[in-house]
Amino acid sequence: MVQSKSTLSDIAKLAKVSIKTASRVVRKESKVSPKTRAAVEDAIKILNYRPSVAPRAAVGSKSYVIGLVFDNPNASYIVELLQGALEQARKDGYHLIVEPVNLSSPSIIEDINNLLIQSNLDGMILPPPLCDEPSILKTLISAGKPFVRISPSISDELGLRVEINDHDAAKNMTNKLITLGHKSIGFVTGRKGTATTRRRLAGFYAAMKDARLAVPNEFVLEGNFEYKSALIAGEQLLNQEKRPTAIFASNDEMAAGLIAAAHKAGLSVPGDLSIAGFDDSMVATVVWPQLTTVRQPIKDMAATAVRILIEQCRAEKDYNPSNELLSTEIITRGSTAAKEGN
Amino acid sequence: MVQSKSTLSDIAKLAKVSIKTASRVVRKESKVSPKTRAAVEDAIKILNYRPSVAPRAAVGSKSYVIGLVFDNPNASYIVELLQGALEQARKDGYHLIVEPVNLSSPSIIEDINNLLIQSNLDGMILPPPLCDEPSILKTLISAGKPFVRISPSISDELGLRVEINDHDAAKNMTNKLITLGHKSIGFVTGRKGTATTRRRLAGFYAAMKDARLAVPNEFVLEGNFEYKSALIAGEQLLNQEKRPTAIFASNDEMAAGLIAAAHKAGLSVPGDLSIAGFDDSMVATVVWPQLTTVRQPIKDMAATAVRILIEQCRAEKDYNPSNELLSTEIITRGSTAAKEGN
DNA sequence: CTGAAAGCGCTTACAG
């Protein structure tokens, strides 16, 4: 069970074939006779053989190692991302190197380049906001390394993309609030300039328009995905005479900020004010009341990103890669309620 | 700036020395003349040379790669751990392989062993709860790999340890509540059987005893570090006639659960009830009111763990490693207040 | 203090 290192030549000796043939079986190449293959596979099992990652990378064009870099303040997002990516990489027999980088550091390009060179990476996963930094994309392209971007803001055709449909998800959540009887609905946007922010806002407007409900300008607040931005915006809005009966925040942290603002304004949630979030991150279940929110399949997205990156690494020339669009789900919890009087 | 791979022999050629001597400089060995060293260092700079990680691992006893495995549901804990560990590893010129494992999986030992073999790890970092699993420790010991445990429950002398003083931290927080005028103070414990749980509870009792304050048995509630356990325990306690004016939870998630229980019981925090947490995790600042809590230097702990692991990897035989004890800090926020009437 | 040789465990051409 617990054994120490056995090598390819051990396998070859036991299976009575050459090292080369043993290697063929390990790497699942096609041109091996069934009988030979079986013999080698037996040997692999008996010796509990695992190919060492280092010599593979030392010799070949492929290292069987991919990289995931991140610079995202949202802890729960990162952890889910990691778990999805690591599980998929393991399934596909690849190793994953994880590196936090600093997008505002002057050495970021050098850092990424060093990672590429030192570890001879086969490719890279780029979650937001790194996926939107042109200089990083350029570095990868000029190094000839494939990459997959997760939820990029810019939909150009550089590398592959894994996304959700932010527009439709936001529209669905807005429809849910409308169905609960709300007519005055506020919205808190994400960080300015990102596609996510734009698309979620557009989905909100689309649902309101379909329902022929007006959206006063002062009901659309500018946030930046952080708790504090929503707390400030919410305080301002809720102290006015005219205020919405429901607010939809572009992520869960900001929804938590709105709950705090409601408390400060002496309003009860969801009695006086319904609040909805986006992400279904850990925050959603540690605030009171717990958040009604849009579940984003972050783990799936990361796993999908790894899968299509590896497909591309393994691919022959005629391979035609495709982007992936994953679906979302509304999770109903205590922060929303039917509007009283309906 | 952005360059592709240069090798040790490129360096040797440029510096007009042998590959071996170039290697000596790269590896910071001592027996090189200053003049030779300078020439090689110049060449390294000019060619932007970075040693490839793969051949190092392929050939030598040392791979310059260490592993961090984790199985912890607390996202913010993991992310801080990763950042601290990755930064320190990079500083020391090591690479870090991160792997989520499943403690309840029957294949966990095999998984860890495979990781050890495939990546030829120099050593491993074990955060809780993995650091308390005897079979994992045994695997590492029999493989001859050094390891560092973070906050282990059991203080045996296997490997190195990095810890905080849970007892004194809990005692300090309890003293803070006492100083605020609270005399009836409740406590919610962590998961049964862990040393952390025991030590924090003991610290609480110690402070209460010093202040000659009674602790009724029904004021000490059993939790398990999760939100829900504290919500249930809190609901039960707060609906009784006799209830504490302050409760100290063994972590932030449970403190968040207590806030929810207080809301349900119609009590305001901190007006009717002060609540304190432990960890200063992300939860602490997204609940309302924000939590007064004990800041645990998770990032520092991870960095320290990596540092002493690498010291041990590099060490000669006469190296005498030592465990590390890091200090904590009380962070005061809105969830605690002076008891009214004082 | 410095170097020429052998080898780590694999993979990549090249033959048969």
Next chain:
DNA sequence: CTGAAAGCGCTTACAG
């Protein structure tokens, strides 16, 4: 379908 040879970029003994 199978194998003997050369080599990846580095490090580890061994000499001088």
